[in-house]
Amino acid sequence: xxxxxxxxxxxxxxxxxxxxxxxxxxxxxxxxxxxxxxxxxxxxxxxxxxxxxxxxxxxxxxxxxxxxxxxxxxxxxxxxxxxxxxxxxxxxxxxxxxxxxxxxxxxxxxxxxxxxxxxxxxxxxxxxxxxxxxxxxxxxxxxxxxxxxxxxxxxxxxxxxxxxxxxxxxxxxxxxxxxxxxxxxxxxxxxxxxxxxxxxxxxxxxxxxx
DNA sequence: ACATTAAGTGATT
DNA sequence: AATCACTTAATGT
Numbered sequence: 001x002x003x004x005x006x007x008x009x010x011x012x013x014x015x016x017x018x019x020x021x022x023x024x025x026x027x028x029x030x031x032x033x034x035x036x037x038x039x040x041x042x043x044x045x046x047x048x049x050x051x052x053x054x055x056x057x058x059x060x061x062x063x064x065x066x067x068x069x070x071x072x073x074x075x076x077x078x079x080x081x082x083x084x085x086x087x088x089x090x091x092x093x094x095x096x097x098x099x100x101x102x103x104x105x106x107x108x109x110x111x112x113x114x115x116x117x118x119x120x121x122x123x124x125x126x127x128x129x130x131x132x133x134x135x136x137x138x139x140x141x142x143x144x145x146x147x148x149x150x151x152x153x154x155x156x157x158x159x160x161x162x163x164x165x166x167x168x169x170x171x172x173x174x175x176x177x178x179x180x181x182x183x184x185x186x187x188x189x190x191x192x193x194x195x196x197x198x199x200x201x202x203x204x205x206x207x208x209x210x
Numbered sequence: 211a212c213a214t215t216a217a218g219t220g221a222t223t
Numbered sequence: 224a225a226t227c228a229c230t231t232a233a234t235g236t
Contacts, residue, residue, distance in 0.1 A: 170215090172215095172216075172217095182216090187218085200217090
């Protein structure tokens with residue numbers, strides 16, 4: 001773990017902080033599809049992504065999911081900040097988009113580090129900001145874009161975080177993420193294929209228009 | 211060969 | 224854009 005922690009965060013933080021991290025941090029691995037954090041769970045640790053990707057979902061009263069954004073290497077979960085001060089529960093669900101490796105830092109540490117290390121404070125502030133920006137972007141997408149544009153954007157995002165132009169998923173899964181029905185996705189996908197933006201295969205979609 | 215799961219289609223709201 | 228009802232295609236046992 002030391003190597004990949006240094007590789008991903010070493011340039012950001014001073015040596016003393018890196019040393020502390022290695023002391024208190026616990027590396028965890030999650031297989032694709034595993035729920036990392038669910039709605040209602042108390043947040044005790046803060047995750048730092050080493051590799052892989054995580055998708056962040058919101059759930060409505062009837063159990064329907066809606067994808068908010070993806071987290072990638074070097075990112076951290078912004079929900080943690082708002083929740084760890086005091087004992088709040090998670091408002092979101094985090095699922096491993098691909099096989100994921102992350103370091104768990106106890107929330108006590110992140111509080112003391114805030115005042116102790118400037119680089120840490122900067123990191124938290126920056127990631128809060130980028131998270132907020134991404135969230136606004138998805139809000140815009142949902143509010144102003146038609147379903148076909150949302151679909152294409154989602155596929156591009158998915159291809160991006162997995163670093164693969166081939167997106168492994170089913171129509172049903174996409175429908176779930178975008179909170180629509182499978183039939184609609186199937187039809188829109190066919191339209192996108194005709195337009196030459198994607199290529200369909202069973203359980204797999206190639207995104208051409210990246 | 212059969213059951214299961216994913217995807218395609220037409221009609222209706 | 225959603226839902227229903229149904230067909231067709233791919234895959235697992």
